[in-house]
Amino acid sequence: MQRDTAQRRAIRGVFSQEDRPLTPQELLERAQDTVPQIGLATVYRTLKSMTEAETVMIVDVPGEPQRYELAGKDHHHHFSCRACGRMFEMDGCPGDLERLVPKGFVMEDHEVFIYGRCVDCQQ
Amino acid sequence: MQRDTAQRRAIRGVFSQEDRPLTPQELLERAQDTVPQIGLATVYRTLKSMTEAETVMIVDVPGEPQRYELAGKDHHHHFSCRACGRMFEMDGCPGDLERLVPKGFVMEDHEVFIYGRCVDCQQ
DNA sequence: CCCATAATGATAAACCAATCTCAATAAGTA
DNA sequence: TACTTATTGAGATTGGTTTATCATTATGGG
DSSP states (O other): OOOOOHHHHHHHHHHHHSOSOBOHHHHHHHHHTTSTTOOHHHHHHHHHHHHHTTSEEEEOOBTSOOEEEESSOOSEEEEEETTTOOEEEEESOOSOOGGGSOTTOEEEEEEEEEEEEOGGGOO | OOOOOHHHHHHHHHHHHSOSOBOHHHHHHHHHTTSTTOOHHHHHHHHHHHHHTTSEEEEOOBTSOOEEEESSOOSEEEEEETTTOOEEEEESOOSOOGGGSOTTOEEEEEEEEEEEEOGGGOO
């Protein structure tokens, strides 16, 4: 059966503290604040089981390694800060995407990424 | 000086025939129709010099290798077909993205990806 | 408290995209 | 045509992410 370890608690803790999509590396570093000896393999293993349990979702980002975010959120998109490299969530959705779709094509899904500077990285 | 080779002509030909963002692998396969012995290294070398010359642009796609498209096009976004894996261009742009940006964040750029089925892959 | 075994850490290995190496080829000027 | 040298192809190599290995640790039911 699934055991409750300090490592997994730390990873779950990071996800609820930072409410944004995280890379395995970011998760490792934050989790090490709580459990210093935690290794990258444990992070990947935990992410895999959380993904299978649908506790977290994979976020594919252009030109970056996969990120992971807690599942069950409302539909949203992402903001990537070019200064600090962090990715944030943005509620809502631009309407009227159907208008962009070429004739004869069928839209099933969409993603929007906005790039710029986050509130902590102004000027 | 820059020499005009059959390989480079083939690659330029593929770009103008297929008017969409192509992966190095796609370029290799299409170019081999014209120059069967062309190798992947040549494709990458040619893409690098075309990128430096700003003849082509890199398109970063979520969860996929980089693609390349001819430079100088109007602002547009991309449609990815889940059936055939090809990526297409879509003219235009959803307005009103500023509305999504969290307070204090500054938008510099944006990308939109639509997923679904292209006209050749219906039902 | 015991103990079966799930989980971990360190590191090696697998993967894949992209680049490098180098001998062979071929473009293009004289 | 001859020659300089840019370009090529094949395969090795790199760099980064992700997975596998395996001896060790530690959870949690009995």
